[in-house]
Amino acid sequence: MIKDIQSAANLAPAYDLVVVGAGPAGLSAAIEASTHGLAVLLADENESPGGQIYRSVDRASDADLTRMGPDYAAGRRLIERFRGADLSYARRATVWSVGPADEETGDGAHALEVGISLGGIARPIAADRVILATGALERPFPFPGWTMPGVMAAGAAQILMKSSGLVPSGRTILAGTGPLLYLLASQLLRAGVSVIAVVDTTPVENWRLALPHVLSFATSPYALKGLKLLLEVHRHTRVIRGATAIEAVGSGQFSALRVHRSNKSLHIEGDLLLLHQGIAPNLNLTLAAGCDYVWDERLAAFRPNVDGRGASSVSGVSIAGDAAGIVGAVASAHQGELAGLAAALDLNRIGQSVYEQRRAQHAQKLARALRGRTFIDDRFRPGKTFRVPEDDGTIICRCEEITAGKLREVAALGVPGPNQMKAFTRCGMGPCQGRLCGLTAVELLAQCRGVPPGEVGYYRLRPPIKPVTLSELAALPHTEAATIAVAGFVERAHDGAQDATYGSHR
Template identity: 45%
Template sequence: MNVADRAECELVVIGGGPAGLAAATLAAELGLDTVVLDEQEMPGGQIYRSIERRTKQSDRIAPLLGPDYRAGLDVVEAFRRCGAVYAPGSAVWQVRPDGAVGITQNGVASLLRAKRVILATGAMERPVPVTGWTLPGVMGAGAAQTLLKASGVVPSEPTVICGCGPLPLLVAVQLLGAKVPLKAVLITTPRMLPADALLELPRAISQFRDIMKGLSWMRRLRAAGVAVHHGVSAVEAHGASTLEKVSFDMGGQRQSIDASVLLLHDGVVPNVQLSRSAGIRHSWDESQLTWRPDVDEWGATSQERLAVAGDGRQILGAKAAAPLGKLAALDAACKLGKISVQERDSRAREWRKRLKQHTRIRPFLDRAFPPTLVRLLPTGDTIVCRCEEISAASLRSTIRDDGLTNPDQIKSLTRCGMGPCQGRMCGTTVGRIIAEELGQSIEKVGLYRPRIPVKPLSLGALADLRNALTEPGLKAPAEPTRREL
């Protein structure tokens, strides 16, 4: 669909992952005129990226990705049948509280006005600013998995994976199946589970199959001769122009491994760029060291027309994202008069039950695999802002010497956060460093003030903005009067 041809609709869903597809599918079935804006070219999001292409019989990548990935095809096929309008290749650069959404598709910028908007922007891999993280050869484990799904590309040189949680083990097994020369997996959490995680284990036992997956991945790695080390800390990447070596502390000793590729992972965090730029209220989650939007049980936010679903509101996983999307869609349909409150609440019972089932394991996972690599903030020459190449030492010196107290002052003086990522990669780290230097809470320090566009937008596209004057009462400026001198 060419989204610039549309001026308005009842519901806009931003994101084509599990939450967005589930929300759009149900909303369309309930009679809502629904448009899905997806930056990718095919539905599926990060978790089911390229699922329609990868599940063809001739594809060699899908078997490496496992049954959980292939299950995404059912989600995508249900969405294709539902009647919602799909707009692939649509980069959203603005969401306004009144429901106006700024979009760029095929180089054309436009505004689409909706009565309700569901942000299903999903999660992003947490930036891990350890020493050497900007060296060529160092990247996120999730990013490596994305390359595998989208392009069938894997490392061909000696590789080390480092991080916490299930994803590093899953990626390791997938890369092992792709014949990647995997040298080691470095787990930053201890082998023995902490006491607070053990207390949550009985509740998580209903998802025993998911727990067993992690153990089976560990067995496969060890059977293949891949070293798996637990309790790793102080990870650093070394090399002159590219990665040459990974060093770390383990068991009170400093160790190192020669490698050309290092894949880091310290969990995922809600992608809050759009929700923050829309003025939605957010809170700091200290246990997960991240910001997330304040929502009610339906995903409704502090902005009346805007809701958030899926991992964009809280990291609960792909299986939980679908029920969250359904609940947001039910609430949208109710508020737009398509169903009654009673019908909304009745239909919601099934999805709340599924949500409860899929999230029983989450307290256990959060306590067993908390963020560890980013717990200690960077110091010295370690780069904090990749775009502007600003180090931790220079940032801390600026805070002390110039008396800066918030990220926006840092941005104005140092350009930290002004690069292409618009602070996505450095924002939380900068805020935490300021808080540490000033002895204040991160809530008081905050984040960069969001600026639009949140995605690159050319001046030419903005000047030719489509549907900019369709808003009632908004008129084009009159031609300037002229007089002869």
């Protein structure tokens, strides 16, 4: 049975393994490692396990499962296994840093330190191994008007449906590319939503790129499912292709989508616009942990460098699932198992022969789950004009309201990378920490400089990767040396830790 960690006080000072993220990869990694006797803590930001893909599946009704489809329902078995595993689980917990243990504050026995915040109290947790399973984000989809209320990410609509049984009540338009766009369209249609149009922005030339991989796709489980989805959506709503640019219209609230095409433009009135153009690895924690990363041209995104068992460039830190490159839920689970198994081997809980035997089983399943992936990546690669907007008035950084035009201006001054661009413009400096602008800013700069995005690099991400209050940080246990460095003396009268609670100044 899992042990539910309700407050920071219930966290152990150290674990063999800390897993971050309770999606398919994180759950599978934690289960596998705990099977081999590791003391595991799984920390996750959400209310319940499952990640985005299996969100709320453990309390889904039969009607929910029918609407969302069998791939969603499959999450139930994984969560049942998780609940039966011998490990600790901290939900609603924010992991804001991962790094080598501090020489002074560390216990000397554990190599890594994880900064966790739970219920308004932050704690450093020592760990021998860390597996980051922080999943993916929807790729930014910037165009004029994408920031106005009434325009949302497609994933958001899915989350609303899964966790709260909420569906759009008015005329709904979907725009973009990728399997999730059609999956969401079918789920909304099944729920009786008025989906008035799906604007498919997939570039026509993608077929040429994807064709060499069509055979492996055709023999993968994705093929039949994909075909069914396409037919279902085409049968029940209007699918519009050939868009060269789109624009959201409205005064303070979305009211219509303008679709520009080479021959004529369309004006589609609606109440809600849902956007999707694929997903990209969530880089914030892996990069803040110092993991090396590369530009992946096929994904049109950065991903951390990992080896076959998920090990990153940082000793003791592995990355599994979509956080290491987009692989989907099933493959993510197998990658999680491989990473969990490797942790058990590294910490001498299993011998080499047991490791090899199980590794071969997991690797075989992983290879099967990855079949057809290359075709999907190439087929639904979002077009350049939808990744880097041509319209100079388009907001790129939603937090700081920095436009494409402003970034081009600064790029023309010769800034070498996104960090300088950030210093000049504040692009990426807001609360989202570049999650909604990073890829766009990098590709725009690369385009202006005429170099590949890999050469431009990504934002230099640092902990805390999520906002933590100063009072939480101040209340962290600190060494005598640190106190003397700041205060010049140490008070010895009142020993013992005190937890400053938020708002104590009230």
